[in-house]
Amino acid sequence: MNCANGASGIFPLLHSIGRMSLCSSSALTHLDSTGRTSQVDVSAKATTVRRAIAACRVTLPRNVFDLLKENKLKKGDALNTARVAGIQASKQTALLIPLCHQINLERTTVELILDEQKSCVKITSTVACTGKTGVEMEALTACSVAALCIYDMCKAASYDIRVEDLRLLAKTGGRSNFHRADKDDI
Template sequence: MPPSVHHLLGRNIISSTTPSTAISGRFQQLPQQLRRLSSSRSLKTEKRGREDTATAEASSPSSRLTHVSESGSAHMVNISEKQVTSRVATAACAVHFSDDTAIKLIQENQMKKGDVLGVARVAGIMAAKRTADLIPLCHPIAISKVNVDLDVAPGSRQIEIRATVTCDGKTGVEMEALTAASTAALTVYDMCKAVDKGMRVEGLRVVLKDGGKSGRWEML
């Protein structure tokens, strides 16, 4: 009996009692059946390959959350082996007003609580220095400089805020910049809420970071 017939017997495609003419007909169909079998195996192999690739990518350092340990618990990242480099980060956001009233009072320094832009600027600087007290897993950083700019956009009803933080350290200052910008915006909100209850703080984001292993990144 040909080996191929033994193969068909083993896969229950034919039985030992199958007539010879039927065996002959099924034997002629063998190449097509083997092609389907081979195709099925190829698809399974390709699927396993994709799954293995996805697993490898998910476990690579660049795709993992650095503040989550292998057991899934939150922890502070160990930066002891990192190199000290000059680092900078800039964050931005905006306070949008519902009408022109607040903008006019700010420009004329007529708000009852005082100089809105000046107070918000100092608040942003102070917040940057206290970031590690506010964000649980941030490292305390010896900040070199904090610069907070608040500008009334010409012809608009908004104040644009940008906060830039620099340091020489082992970890970046993105969180310090974000904290400075958002706190400055919240200070504007607090000082203006009596005259505009429809204000919105929008667009908080990092627009620039530089230094460290990953180098420079800038939002286009």
């Protein structure tokens, strides 16, 4: 895609502080008519049940994975702490991501599964509400913060920890639905 200013690429280039150059795409819903970022107006949207599922993985050195599995980390129960941190984070998304709407969430679940073979923690979050805007960012935020909590609680044993493959697996209830074909391969 070519922009009016001669730049090319999928996304507009940062033109100046607070402004973006406009390309011939209407895909960027967070830009107003002058190119400034703005929160999307959802006042005319229908209220529907919205759901989103996100996932990521935290890969650990084997010795750290074993400490986590045996609940022998110095900071305590990392899995339960990360689960609660993810749930709390989903409710704070609008404070963390500037253009997200404040949403009354009706359910957030965070599941952490130990994968012995891959020496990792698989994290999945599911978020639901009845509202006018989706909950994808809330699900992604829940996974991200749960993963960061695992990192924080394990870093005393090793810094060789990787947070990987954060992605949206599914969303329903809005203008478009989405289901990732490879969602079982976290």
